[in-house]
Amino acid sequence: xxxITVEQPAQARLVTAxxxxxxxxxxxxxxxxxxxxxxxxxxxxxxxxxxxxxxVFARSLLDQGLRSPAGHGDVQIWPYGRTRTVLEFHSPHxxxxxxxxxxxxxxxxxxxxxxxxxxxxxxxxVVERGLGALFGGV
Numbered sequence: 001x002x003x004i005t006v007e008q009p010a011q012a013r014l015v016t017a018x019x020x021x022x023x024x025x026x027x028x029x030x031x032x033x034x035x036x037x038x039x040x041x042x043x044x045x046x047x048x049x050x051x052x053x054x055x056v057f058a059r060s061l062l063d064q065g066l067r068s069p070a071g072h073g074d075v076q077i078w079p080y081g082r083t084r085t086v087l088e089f090h091s092p093h094x095x096x097x098x099x100x101x102x103x104x105x106x107x108x109x110x111x112x113x114x115x116x117x118x119x120x121x122x123x124x125x126v127v128e129r130g131l132g133a134l135f136g137g138v
Contacts, residue, residue, distance in 0.1 A: 012098040030112040035121035
């Protein structure tokens with residue numbers, strides 16, 4: 001099967017420790033090669049170290065976080081009012097708190113479900129690729 005990728009640009013607002021909001025561009029990405037995950041790509045200018053940054057987390061976490069607080073550990077997502085959703089990313093370098101328009105995240109999620117419906121992910125393929133990467137084709 002050919003790989004299908006869904007990409008969608010999104011504008012977020014980075015909330016600083018001083019409660020300032022800085023506009024940040026991001027790209028939401030989904031690929032059938034990793035059907036359980038979603039990717040959020042940030043350009044170099046949005047990162048502390050000047051390098052592009054990609055966060056990867058479960059597509060189901062995004063789905064749940066659009067409706068109610070979800071996640072533990074490195075990625076947490078929750079609704080913020082009726083029009084925004086917060087994505088909180090934790091790394092060894094610190095914490096990033098970003099507000100996205102909920103409508104953009106919902107639209108992206110629906111587009112991913114249009115490619116691979118929830119519950120229809122090819123888990124055998126995911127396991128096979130994971131084992132292949134782990135064992136290097138041994």
